[in-house]
Amino acid sequence: MIVGTLIVRSLLSGCIAALLSYYISSKALKLAGDMVIIYLSPILEELFKTAFALLLEGGIFLSHATFGAIEAVYDIWTNEGGSAYWAGIASIVSHGAFGAITQLVISRTGSSFLGIAAAVLIHTAWNYKVIGFKNRY
Numbered sequence: 001m002i003v004g005t006l007i008v009r010s011l012l013s014g015c016i017a018a019l020l021s022y023y024i025s026s027k028a029l030k031l032a033g034d035m036v037i038i039y040l041s042p043i044l045e046e047l048f049k050t051a052f053a054l055l056l057e058g059g060i061f062l063s064h065a066t067f068g069a070i071e072a073v074y075d076i077w078t079n080e081g082g083s084a085y086w087a088g089i090a091s092i093v094s095h096g097a098f099g100a101i102t103q104l105v106i107s108r109t110g111s112s113f114l115g116i117a118a119a120v121l122i123h124t125a126w127n128y129k130v131i132g133f134k135n136r137y
Helices: 002-032 035-055 060-078 082-109 112-136
Strands: none
Touching: 002 035, 002 060, 035 060, 035 082, 035 112, 060 082, 082 112
16 A cells, blocks of 8 residues: 555645646746746756655655646647647656656765756756747747
8 A cells, every 4th residue: 555655645746846836937937938947947846846755755756757747738738739749748758857867866865955956957958958949949
């Protein structure tokens, strides 16, 4: 039964992280534009995904993957055409990768802060490239 509980806690942590991140980022986006997506959202998302997983004693990777799946649904719902599905796939893959990086750094260093910081840096670089690509086309 421990496995089932771990999964539920992980899913719950990813859902809470998605809701809080979306709420705060959408408010900030109206005020500051795309810079929020590049600089603020990665901090909020990586902090919330990992912190809630740790607080609820869930799995870090599964929390991140859950967040990515929720973001994928949002991306597909709010975008048009084939690019919506590519954005959805990118959400799942990228947030899974951020979760794997976070977990790897934490397991190697014992520091949640360093794990979150590493994921924030990579997520920021990812969003910078994605926004640059989006603005180009």
